[in-house]
Amino acid sequence: MKRISCEVVAVGTELLLGQIIDTNSSWIGEQLALSGIDSFFQTKVGDNPERIKSVLSQAVDRSDYVIVCGGLGPTQDDLTRDMIAELMGVELRLNEDLVEKITAMFSGRNRTMPKNNLRQAMVPEGAEALPVMPGTAPGLKAQLNGTTIYAVPGVPWEMKQMVTSCILPDIRTETGLTSIIRSKTLRTWGDSESGLAEKLSSDIERLDEEGTATIAFLASGVEGLKIRITAKGDSEESVNEILEAEAERVASTIGNEIIFSRNDQSMEATIIELCRRQGLSLGLAESMTGGLIASRITSQPGSSDVFKGGIIPYSSDIKQRILNVSKGPVVSKAAVEQMAKGACDILNCDVSVAVSGNAGPTATEDEVGRVWMATSVDGLLESFTVKWPFDRERVRQFTTISVLNALRLRLYSRQ
Amino acid sequence: MKRISCEVVAVGTELLLGQIIDTNSSWIGEQLALSGIDSFFQTKVGDNPERIKSVLSQAVDRSDYVIVCGGLGPTQDDLTRDMIAELMGVELRLNEDLVEKITAMFSGRNRTMPKNNLRQAMVPEGAEALPVMPGTAPGLKAQLNGTTIYAVPGVPWEMKQMVTSCILPDIRTETGLTSIIRSKTLRTWGDSESGLAEKLSSDIERLDEEGTATIAFLASGVEGLKIRITAKGDSEESVNEILEAEAERVASTIGNEIIFSRNDQSMEATIIELCRRQGLSLGLAESMTGGLIASRITSQPGSSDVFKGGIIPYSSDIKQRILNVSKGPVVSKAAVEQMAKGACDILNCDVSVAVSGNAGPTATEDEVGRVWMATSVDGLLESFTVKWPFDRERVRQFTTISVLNALRLRLYSRQ
Numbered sequence: 027m028k029r030i031s032c033e034v035v036a037v038g039t040e041l042l043l044g045q046i047i048d049t050n051s052s053w054i055g056e057q058l059a060l061s062g063i064d065s066f067f068q069t070k071v072g073d074n075p076e077r078i079k080s081v082l083s084q085a086v087d088r089s090d091y092v093i094v095c096g097g098l099g100p101t102q103d104d105l106t107r108d109m110i111a112e113l114m115g116v117e118l119r120l121n122e123d124l125v126e127k128i129t130a131m132f133s134g135r136n137r138t139m140p141k142n143n144l145r146q147a148m149v150p151e152g153a154e155a156l157p158v159m160p161g162t163a164p165g166l167k168a169q170l171n172g173t174t175i176y177a178v179p180g181v182p183w184e185m186k187q188m189v190t191s192c193i194l195p196d197i198r199t200e201t202g203l204t205s206i207i208r209s210k211t212l213r214t215w216g217d218s219e220s221g222l223a224e225k226l227s228s229d230i231e232r233l234d235e236e237g238t239a240t241i242a243f244l245a246s247g248v249e250g251l252k253i254r255i256t257a258k259g260d261s262e263e264s265v266n267e268i269l270e271a272e273a274e275r276v277a278s279t280i281g282n283e284i285i286f287s288r289n290d291q292s293m294e295a296t297i298i299e300l301c302r303r304q305g306l307s308l309g310l311a312e313s314m315t316g317g318l319i320a321s322r323i324t325s326q327p328g329s330s331d332v333f334k335g336g337i338i339p340y341s342s343d344i345k346q347r348i349l350n351v352s353k354g355p356v357v358s359k360a361a362v363e364q365m366a367k368g369a370c371d372i373l374n375c376d377v378s379v380a381v382s383g384n385a386g387p388t389a390t391e392d393e394v395g396r397v398w399m400a401t402s403v404d405g406l407l408e409s410f411t412v413k414w415p416f417d418r419e420r421v422r423q424f425t426t427i428s429v430l431n432a433l434r435l436r437l438y439s440r441q
Numbered sequence: 442m443k444r445i446s447c448e449v450v451a452v453g454t455e456l457l458l459g460q461i462i463d464t465n466s467s468w469i470g471e472q473l474a475l476s477g478i479d480s481f482f483q484t485k486v487g488d489n490p491e492r493i494k495s496v497l498s499q500a501v502d503r504s505d506y507v508i509v510c511g512g513l514g515p516t517q518d519d520l521t522r523d524m525i526a527e528l529m530g531v532e533l534r535l536n537e538d539l540v541e542k543i544t545a546m547f548s549g550r551n552r553t554m555p556k557n558n559l560r561q562a563m564v565p566e567g568a569e570a571l572p573v574m575p576g577t578a579p580g581l582k583a584q585l586n587g588t589t590i591y592a593v594p595g596v597p598w599e600m601k602q603m604v605t606s607c608i609l610p611d612i613r614t615e616t617g618l619t620s621i622i623r624s625k626t627l628r629t630w631g632d633s634e635s636g637l638a639e640k641l642s643s644d645i646e647r648l649d650e651e652g653t654a655t656i657a658f659l660a661s662g663v664e665g666l667k668i669r670i671t672a673k674g675d676s677e678e679s680v681n682e683i684l685e686a687e688a689e690r691v692a693s694t695i696g697n698e699i700i701f702s703r704n705d706q707s708m709e710a711t712i713i714e715l716c717r718r719q720g721l722s723l724g725l726a727e728s729m730t731g732g733l734i735a736s737r738i739t740s741q742p743g744s745s746d747v748f749k750g751g752i753i754p755y756s757s758d759i760k761q762r763i764l765n766v767s768k769g770p771v772v773s774k775a776a777v778e779q780m781a782k783g784a785c786d787i788l789n790c791d792v793s794v795a796v797s798g799n800a801g802p803t804a805t806e807d808e809v810g811r812v813w814m815a816t817s818v819d820g821l822l823e824s825f826t827v828k829w830p831f832d833r834e835r836v837r838q839f840t841t842i843s844v845l846n847a848l849r850l851r852l853y854s855r856q
Contacts, residue, residue: 041467041470041483042470042480042481042482042483043470043471043474043480044466044467044468044469044470044471044472044474045471045659046467047462047464047467048463048466048467049462051459051463051485052456052459052461052462052463053459054459055456055457055458055459056458056459056460057459059457059458059459065457065458066457066486066487066489066492067457067484067485067486067492067496068456068457068484068485069482069483069484069485070466070482070483070484071481071482072481074481077481077482081482218552218555218558219514219515219516220514220515220516220555220556220557220558221555223516223557224555224557242454242455242460243516244455244460244461245514245596247596254460310732310753312732314739315736315739316735316736316738316739316740316744316748316751317725317727317732317733317734317735317736317737317738317739317751317753318732318736318739319732320731320732320735320736320753321730321731321732321733321735321736321837322732323731323732324729324730324731324732324733324753324755324837325731325833325834325837327801327802327803327833329731329755330755330756333731333755333756334755334756334759335752335753335754335755335756335759336732336752336753336755337750337751337752337753338725338732338735338739338750338751338752338753339750340739340744340745340748340749340750340751341745341748341749341750343789344749344750344788344789348763348787372763373759374758374759386742387742388742388743412550412551413549414550415546415549415550417598418740418742419740420598422736422739422740
């Protein structure tokens with residue numbers, strides 16, 4: 027099958043200056059992939075005539091389709107229309123239909139139309155306006171050296187409507203694309219990207235040969251590694267069947283223990299699900315993470331079904347008074363286990379996690395990055411320590427996910 | 442003055458597929474602008490050897506500097522090192538210093554290093570490793586046809602450290618850039634962008650004429666509105682003088698109460714500073730926000746100077762048992778004031794904030810979005826209620842910033 031490629035160009039100096047993050051290109055890229063259209067390049071360029079033309083003509087040379095985002099507004103800075111016309115070697119003409127539509131848009135909102143909005147009704151000769159126009163900026167479709175250029179506004183909701191309801195169906199119809207692409211994401215914690223790649227190398231090779239699906243690793247920092255399986259097919263059913271079978275194979279290769287979710291759900295959602303299924307209530311005693319674990323748990327709708335509450339004993343005297351921690355070093359196996367037990371006692375809950383450590387930046391009696399973590403399940407305590415080589419925020423983040431993962435493994439083996 | 446241009450290339454198929462949004466390029470673009478370096482193009486390209494080479498060689502042709510982001514990981518997909526070597530026409534060599542550093546990184550985290558991580562210690566002949574290496578991926582600096590290429594990992598925090606502490610100073614030194622651009626950010630809470638713009642319109646007009654500085658508004662959602670004043674000059678002193686004078690004018694126009702920080706610091710940092718200056722200890726009782734307030738407070742280095750701890754009484758019985766809340770509705774003026782008082786009592790602290798509400802998505806006896814908030818200062822309780830029209834996460838976020846702002850205003854008037 028012929029592979030169709032579509033390239034995205036985002037126009038706007040504000041994108042280069044980082045004043046606005048270009049989420050449009052990413053979104054379009056995702057939609058193209060799901061439609062079975064390849065996308066090899068995405069370029070951002072400022073509001074400069076020569077540079078816009080050079081980027082557009084390069085895109086036209088190397089891709090079957092080009093989607094240009096932005097630069098369709100009413101001001102002199104908005105150059106996309108003019109540059110497409112220049113590249114085509116034609117004039118811009120006032121399109122009376124568009125004048126009417128734009129005027130109607132303004133009067134419908136009880137606003138008078140500023141004169142320069144009529145610039146938006148200009149269309150390069152031989153090009154056409156897109157039939158879908160959610161805002162006051164019309165989209166364009168133009169031909170240049172055998173490549174189709176679509177121009178859409180940079181306003182995300184306007185752009186999205188044009189791409190979804192007009193451009194993607196247009197490309198699929200023109201090119202006879204009928205297949206669909208779906209993916210399934212397994213989330214893992216506890217192995218490195220290279221470690222997982224090594225374990226899955228024969229599966230990846232097999233899939234490379236079979237061509238039925240692909241496996242990709244997405245490093246997600248503190249959130250672990252995602253394994254994304256993607257398959258293409260003619261129907262939802264056939265694609266889902268492939269995805270389920272491959273997910274099963276991946277799981278049996280790397281082991282179920284390392285996978286905390288098979289449907290892209292977060293670690294905290296997994297913990298809540300495990301507690302709910304086993305009828306367990308959850309409590310926390312977090313010193314160093316200082317509410318981070320609790321805030322992740324409570325970010326989940328329905329967390330109140332299992333989460334009773336937490337104690338944040340930031341100062342030592344609160345550890346002692348409320349959680350019955352003995353006097354002595356608070357970053358220690360003894361203290362963190364007493365915290366986990368104390369949390370179960372005072373919060374009257376079945377399982378708990380506890381954290382005590384020094385996140386930095388200043389060393390105290392404890393070195394920076396030293397953390398003790400404990401879990402209590404069925405009255406049995408387990409604890410471990412790590413010395414993180416990170417900055418304060420990442421020490422807190424990595425501790426949060428690590429201790430939740432430790433609890434997950436205990437609940438998992440309890441089922 | 443010669444204008445220096447630096448182009449950004451982001452490498453990774455996941456960027457084109459929209460699985461990850463490329464925030465790196467935007468961030469780098471912003472830093473370049475603040476350093477007085479022009480940036481005309483930003484390109485995303487997938488993990489494909491030929492396409493990476495074509496994008497890199499084009500970037501080298503048209504820019505003085507190129508920063509390549511991503512593709513420095515340990516897997517076969519990570520092609521940046523190899524493609525730079527190919528373009529330079531040299532071999533990759535194993536760098537023993539890097540081997541040592543990478544090995545140490547893994548052993549520090551109690552993990553065994555997979556063999557293929559040694560790929561990251563390969564450096565093109567004639568290129569050098571960047572001296573700053575926050576993670577396991579070394580950055581590179583290479584020369585190609587008179588242009589300098591910097592390669593940095595795609596992991597944001599690793600990339601940021603390399604760009605800030607190494608690449609930007611390097612470019613400025615090499616090119617003799619001495620003019621500096623600085624900005625000062627006032628952070629506000631409680632007025633709209635159009636409201637502030639109206640109040641500041643005559644200042645903005647005056648600056649447009651004088652050309653000494655610019656004022657920009659950055660809407661930051663739940664974090665309020667930032668007012669950014671930017672000025673350019675030959676010395677830190679002259680630029681800072683302009684910034685201070687303009688900040689003073691802005692503050693006297695919009696009023697000091699609305700400004701929670703004059704140096705871009707967060708609401709929680711402001712609270713800690715106010716408590717520290719007044720010798721007050723702080724405690725929390727947060728039900729609906731469930732640790733979000735505490736996690737923001739404890740994200741600040743030195744928060745342990747003032748923050749004693751918090752109670753997260755997610756279930757009603759914990760509100761009653763630990764915080765002495767009376768039986769009855771927990772989302773109420775009475776309950777939230779008892780929570781604030783109970784927090785001061787059990788945590789033995791001078792001031793406290795308390796939150797109780799329903800963040801949704803399901804209505805209980807309390808409507809979705811209904812929140813009661815209280816503060817206790819010098820034993821005096823104040824409380825207020827809001828019905829947010831938002832989703833769960835934004836209800837939690839807006840509540841957090843609102844109650845902290847309420848405490849700020851009380852501490853501010855107490856000074």
